Amino acid sequence: MNNLPKPLWDPRPLTPTNMNNQQQRQQQESTIRRTKLYRRRCHGNRKLRRFKNKCRQRGMNKEEIQRLIQDRCQQQEQQIDFRMDETNDDIELHQPITTTTITKSKRIIEKRMKLKMVLKKFNNRLPIYLKKAPNILIQNLSLQLQQKITNKKQQRYLYHRLQLLDQLHRIDQYRYLWQSYLNLGSTSNLWPIHIQKKMKSKNIESCVQYIEHHLNELEQQYHQATNELNEQAKSCPIKLKPFDILNQKLKEFVQLQRTRFTEKLNIQLTRHKNYIHENELYQTVLHHIHTDEQKSMIDQLIYIRERQLEIFENYLRLETRISMQCLPKELNRIENIITSIRYRPRFRNFLSIQFQQQQYKLIQEAKRNCLNLFLHAYEIQYQQFFKEFQCKNNTCSNEISLLECFRIYINYRIDRLKQVLYYERIPIFRRKLRRQRQHLKRKGKFFKQIQVSPYVILDLQRHPFTTTELKYLSRGPTYIRPNQSTLCPMKQRHKQIQVELNDMLSKIKNGLGNTTRDGYPSISKTASVYKLYEDRLRTCLTCQYMKSLPFIDQLRARKELKWIKSIRRKLKRYKLILRRTDKSGVFHIGHMRDYEQKAHSYRKTTGAYEELSTNPLNDIYRRVIDLLNQLRSQNQIREWQKQKLIPVQNKIELAYMYFLPKPHKKGTPLRPIINTIHAVTARISKFLDQKLRPLFDRYVRSTTIVDGVDLLHQIDQYIQKGYFNSSTLFITFDITNLYTMLPQEESLKILDEFL
Structure with a gap:
């Protein structure tokens, strides 16, 4: 049985060489599988793909997207070159050049260490306007110098010059502060409280030595900074302005950006002066x-x-x-x-x-x-x-x-x-x-x-806004964005100046030219005084609109404008409505379909409004003109009254309805408001109100409550008359849809009887 040959299908024992080869093949197959599984597929730059998707959603074609990408790449390259040139210049100034051969990894680590050292040396004392947004800094410099700065060599020179001038300005301000401490202390024998805490004594000699030592250090730093400025002035590019004018303009720019720093030091000095004067007053009390x-x-x-x-x-x-x-x-x-009371529905x-x-x-x-x-x-x-x-x-x-x-x-x-x-x-x-x-x-x-x-009210299941945008909206409708004109072009600023100038002059001329002024003579609109006043007012407005701002204020204005644009895009994209609330004084964000449903239900319940398919503005304007001409022909109104009542065709608008939400009530109902400021009949309604209001107040004022202050005055009179006692009841009630419930024809009849 043992001598019988083995069948062919019987597995034979593997030799050591066969075993090694099979293990190698299995390892290779497993590594191939792993590489296939864990291989990351390259789909291009994610930022670039997101940017392209945003551009496509805004309706741009391929050529416009490609042009925007090229401009973006050029700007990034310029920023990188600008920053790398700055850091390389700093390294050349402060680090000696060595010729030793180093491996690649060590060289990379050493470069990183050098960059960190330089940044640590400068950035601890550099202000924000020299750390952030170099493009905005160059734009402000070009406006200050009244010259375009496009060359990289000029940008590097000006940036380094600003660093040195800022350092010199800072040292000079500290010198003035500490010299003032020394002068005031030598006369009054009183020293700043923070110096006494450092010295842990009120000894005069030790305080004087400490201040003099600090002044000597500042003097050395000042001389060192001036020497660096003089050496750096030799490498001034030729295409820039004359050096004296350039240096003066840069100094003014640094002083403008450092206004808060100088104010801070001045406040410290005034506090020390107040401390000295307080001790003088205390000595008089002791006397x-x-x-x-x-x-x-x-x-x-x-x-x-x-x-x-x-x-x-x-x-x-x-x-x-x-x-x-x-x-x-x-x-x-x-x-x-x-919050322990939880309500988590499935949807x-x-x-x-x-x-x-x-x-x-x-x-x-x-x-x-x-x-x-x-x-x-x-x-x-x-x-x-x-x-x-x-x-x-x-x-x-x-x-x-x-x-x-x-x-x-x-x-x-x-x-x-x-x-x-x-x-x-x-x-x-x-x-x-x-x-x-x-x-x-x-x-x-x-x-x-x-x-x-107060916080913005979100009547939504989900919202696309960031936390910064919600905080910005939480400032409320009364918040006014500062420095709005700084981001406008020059032409628009000149237009705003002219509009404000004309508006103010027209109001002043109408007010001073009125013949019914109490005891004061009227001034004609063609007087020469107005020309002088107009010139002075124009210079004041130009200074306010055209003056340069500190860098921090400009950054704030740019950030807030960016947030506003982002909020507007999201409101338009997701079909949301932003409205001021009726009484809370905050903003409310709701979906457009909710507003449409509530507006439709309001029009349906009241039955007082209809949705127009065509614009009847011209028809209304024609009917009003015909009615005024008819009244004038019948001699019921005079010519000056007709001219006062005729609407201006260029300024009229069709009256429209909008709604304000009421979040303080259940279900957040809407309050309807009709905007008739520029309506065709606005002048007629103002004229009638001026004529009827005094007569109405004469007879009905005692039983009418105008506002909350008027209510308090009437309650005070009620108490003084002795009507207020323990059985007095205060009753409040709310009438829904009051104005739509009042019939117009009966109201006119009542008014006719009253007159």
């Missing part, structure tokens, strides 16, 4: 003190006012927390209790949105009530200390001269300490809160809380 009882009484009064100032500081800290949206931790418990619908809004309002109102209690407690404590101070002050009213000197001193001291609060302690507290929030965000422990400040 009038003759007994220990007077001294203890003055100390007690100072202690009471300082405790009162501590309460005021806590009040300001709470206000800072509210403005920075970092509420106290005690208020989080309220939010946790209310988000109108009921879920309404529940979420009600929950948000409930938490917000609860937090506001708690904060009102905190603020009210601070106010009560502040008033208690004030009453205690008044009582102590009244007990020692015999010494008039001492009390008068003390009153001047304590008022001056409290004002100085309030300035310290506003400009020193509260900004430090604000920075601490900002760092604390950033630290929590890094650790992932920062949770968004419902704030008490």
